[in-house]
Amino acid sequence: MLAEKDIIYRADPHRPSPARLVGVQPLAPEHALFQFRFEDPKENERWTHRPGQFVMVSVVGTGEAPISICSSPSRRGVIELCVRNTGRVTSALHRLKEGAIVGLRGPYGNGYPVEKMKGQDILIVAGGLGMAPLRSLVWYVLDNRSDFGHVSLLYGTRTPEDVLFKGEIAGLVGRGDLETHLTVDKLVEDGQPWPHDVGVVTGLFKYVKDRVDPTRAYAAVTGPPIMYRFVLRELLALGFGKDRILMSLERRMKCGIGKCSHCAVGYKYTCIHGPIFTYWDAMNLPEMI
Amino acid sequence: MSKRELRLGNVRVLPKDLFPDFVKGLALFGKVYAPVVRPDGAHVFSPVERVADIDMAHPRTMLSPKKYLFPPETEMYQFSPEKGYFDPPVDTAKTVLLGVHPCDINGMLILDEVFRRYYVEPRYFARRQSLAVIGSSCEPDDKCFCKSMHSEYVDKGFDLFLTDIGDAHFVRMGTSIGDDIVAANPAVFRPVEDEDVRAYKHAENCRAQAYKAQVELDSLPQILELEYDSRVWKEAGDKCLSCGTCSSVCPTCYCYDLFDRLNLDVASGARVRRWDSCLFREHALVAGGHNFRDGRDSRMKNRYFHKQVGFVSEFGRPSCVGCGRCIEACPANISIIEMIKSLREEVKV
Ligand SMILES: Cc1cc2nc3c(=O)[nH]c(=O)nc-3n(C[C@H](O)[C@H](O)[C@H](O)COP(=O)(O)OP(=O)(O)OC[C@H]3O[C@@H](n4cnc5c(N)ncnc54)[C@H](O)[C@@H]3O)c2cc1C
Numbered sequence: 001m002l003a004e005k006d007i008i009y010r011a012d013p014h015r016p017s018p019a020r021l022v023g024v025q026p027l028a029p030e031h032a033l034f035q036f037r038f039e040d041p042k043e044n045e046r047w048t049h050r051p052g053q054f055v056m057v058s059v060v061g062t063g064e065a066p067i068s069i070c071s072s073p074s075r076r077g078v079i080e081l082c083v084r085n086t087g088r089v090t091s092a093l094h095r096l097k098e099g100a101i102v103g104l105r106g107p108y109g110n111g112y113p114v115e116k117m118k119g120q121d122i123l124i125v126a127g128g129l130g131m132a133p134l135r136s137l138v139w140y141v142l143d144n145r146s147d148f149g150h151v152s153l154l155y156g157t158r159t160p161e162d163v164l165f166k167g168e169i170a171g172l173v174g175r176g177d178l179e180t181h182l183t184v185d186k187l188v189e190d191g192q193p194w195p196h197d198v199g200v201v202t203g204l205f206k207y208v209k210d211r212v213d214p215t216r217a218y219a220a221v222t223g224p225p226i227m228y229r230f231v232l233r234e235l236l237a238l239g240f241g242k243d244r245i246l247m248s249l250e251r252r253m254k255c256g257i258g259k260c261s262h263c264a265v266g267y268k269y270t271c272i273h274g275p276i277f278t279y280w281d282a283m284n285l286p287e288m289i
Numbered sequence: 290m291s292k293r294e295l296r297l298g299n300v301r302v303l304p305k306d307l308f309p310d311f312v313k314g315l316a317l318f319g320k321v322y323a324p325v326v327r328p329d330g331a332h333v334f335s336p337v338e339r340v341a342d343i344d345m346a347h348p349r350t351m352l353s354p355k356k357y358l359f360p361p362e363t364e365m366y367q368f369s370p371e372k373g374y375f376d377p378p379v380d381t382a383k384t385v386l387l388g389v390h391p392c393d394i395n396g397m398l399i400l401d402e403v404f405r406r407y408y409v410e411p412r413y414f415a416r417r418q419s420l421a422v423i424g425s426s427c428e429p430d431d432k433c434f435c436k437s438m439h440s441e442y443v444d445k446g447f448d449l450f451l452t453d454i455g456d457a458h459f460v461r462m463g464t465s466i467g468d469d470i471v472a473a474n475p476a477v478f479r480p481v482e483d484e485d486v487r488a489y490k491h492a493e494n495c496r497a498q499a500y501k502a503q504v505e506l507d508s509l510p511q512i513l514e515l516e517y518d519s520r521v522w523k524e525a526g527d528k529c530l531s532c533g534t535c536s537s538v539c540p541t542c543y544c545y546d547l548f549d550r551l552n553l554d555v556a557s558g559a560r561v562r563r564w565d566s567c568l569f570r571e572h573a574l575v576a577g578g579h580n581f582r583d584g585r586d587s588r589m590k591n592r593y594f595h596k597q598v599g600f601v602s603e604f605g606r607p608s609c610v611g612c613g614r615c616i617e618a619c620p621a622n623i624s625i626i627e628m629i630k631s632l633r634e635e636v637k638v
């Protein structure tokens with residue numbers, strides 16, 4: 001038997017807390033924004049997170065899925081998740097109506113090292129759904145704008161239809177304190193209005209490369225695995241140190257609390273030591289991307 | 290009390306002819322489970338019905354005692370659309386595990402760390418606190434390499450520990466619960482005499498000489514890293530059936546799956562935690578169908594790296610305790626001892 005002193009009791013970390021769906025907005029085909037508030041007002045008050053952290057979402061009867069928090073901790077009130085409809089949990093979520101109850105637990109993961117990023121230039125590179133965790137960072141940086149140097153956002157999607165948070169992104173494009181550039185792989189039809197670039201996201205680097213000082217900058221990159229390969233090459237060519245490139249990694253997750261081992265990469269747990277890794281850490285782990 | 294009496298205060302002798310009385314006395318401390326032989330010859334921890342069924346000289350049980358702390362399947366919560374997720378009662382029935390070998394006690398100490406770190410898992414510790422552990426000495430066979438893994442001996446993690454010294458057990462008390470057990474059964478124990486100490490030392494010396502299997506732990510993490518692309522992985526991967534048996538029988542494997550199981554009303558049900566294995570193909574599958582460990586060789590590598598590299602960097606020791614169960618149970622005859630020797634090139638590959 002273990003002595004009482006050897007054990008620290010805390011609330012059960014596997015237990016989801018009831019949260020109410022207070023708003024749903026379609027964002028793009030198969031993607032929607034879900035807004036939640038905990039049923040227990042105390043939990044809403046206590047809630048804090050870092051950009052880049054995630055929650056485990058339960059829809060009763062379907063199980064749990066890890067989803068990035070896409071709202072910024074600088075904007076309290078609701079917890080926002082941008083979810084693609086792909087499987088059991090996410091499709092059940094997409095079927096829910098406002099007022100429905102789900103289970104949430106978290107926040108989990110390390111999040112972006114925002115303290116270290118202070119005083120630095122910030123280059124944000126998003127591909128597709130990678131915009132979700134990065135949206136949290138974008139608003140965090142904008143709400144604490146004087147803490148940071150030059151800030152830019154490069155965002156690539158497949159088609160103009162697939163751009164997430166369209167209204168919000170359009171609003172960012174004109175801002176003087178943030179340099180935003182968009183690109184799509186292709187237009188759905190010729191002549192479609194699209195006053196931005198067409199081509200891969202690395203094609204946008206030409207706009208910002210003279211404005212960012214890689215020796216005092218962080219690059220935050222999130223997107224599909226294929227995107228990393230090209231973006232990393234470009235960032236290294238610009239002179240970014242490997243420990244100044246922050247990537248968000250996706251792994252299968254069951255517990256989110258460093259036990260079930262589904263998310264293990266080499267010696268690290270993505271749910272505890274990640275999901276944000278520097279390229280340097282990533283390089284030194286097997287099977288990283 | 291003299292110094293000598295104090296020193297011998299936490300050791301006793303349990304004559305073997307009084308062993309049945311000892312087992313009966315344990316009932317005060319919970320339901321007793323011990324190794325018994327099944328008709329097919331396998332040893333399993335089972336509830337004790339007759340003392341004569343207990344085989345204290347068993348080589349190794351099929352499953353480790355981890356099943357009492359972290360059962361193959363656990364209902365974490367029940368749920369219903371109206372009530373959301375709510376708790377089933379936690380199992381805190383008092384249990385006495387008799388006949389746990391040092392490797393398995395070390396295995397439990399490793400699981401303690403795993404379920405404690407980052408976030409404490411309360412169900413595990415609820416079970417842990419209702420469990421009394423009575424260790425027992427063993428005779429290493431050709432698959433035991435606990436000595437190489439530094440887990441052949443325990444100085445904690447047990448309430449009582451019995452070492453076979455011929456016609457008696459030399460009893461060490463590890464906790465005040467152990468002391469309580471002794472105090473509650475004064476008639477079955479006698480004080481330690483000089484010749485008992487001699488017999489104990491003799492038994493320990495014989496056991497230390499008895500090891501046949503051995504692997505070298507020095508610089509093993511580095512060697513595994515250097516041999517990341519070795520064909521040893523490929524060859525073992527070709528043989529492996531991805532059956533996950535090695536994980537089930539292992540005292541320190543703790544991968545699990547979490548899922549919701551629906552009742553017949555298709556609305557209420559339970560969130561279930563079930564043993565999983567990193568050798569299963571779906572273990573690292575993610576959205577979009579991409580699998581980070583698609584090859585059987587890469588999954589096997591993951592298991593070895595987790596135990597022999599990752600755990601060492603975090604806890605300063607491997608999470609393998611050298612019990613030999615995965616060797617005995619593998620239907621493809623994959624042996625962790627042979628694997629490590631091949632990677633170290635101690636044997637011709
Ligand atoms: C840290 C982290 C952050 C994340 N953030 C987000 C986020 O912000 N937004 C988001 O949308 N996702 C995010 N994800 C991904 C998300 O967690 C997964 O897509 C999610 O687990 C899917 O859960 P599910 O139960 O809906 O899918 P599951 O049912 O578990 O299915 C998973 C995948 O298996 C495949 N699959 C499922 N059913 C079938 C079938 N019948 N036939 C063939 N293939 C099938 C699909 O490719 C599917 O995507 C994140 C993941 C991680 C690790």
Ligand code: SF4
Nearest residue numbers: 529530532533535619
């Ligand atoms: S027991 Fe043997 S065959 Fe089965 S998964 Fe383990 S190594 Fe492979």
Ligand code: SF4
Nearest residue numbers: 539609610612613615
């Ligand atoms: S890996 Fe094999 S030998 Fe090592 S503890 Fe697990 S079952 Fe025992």
Ligand code: FES
Nearest residue numbers: 256259260261271
């Ligand atoms: S998700 Fe279970 S260990 Fe990371």
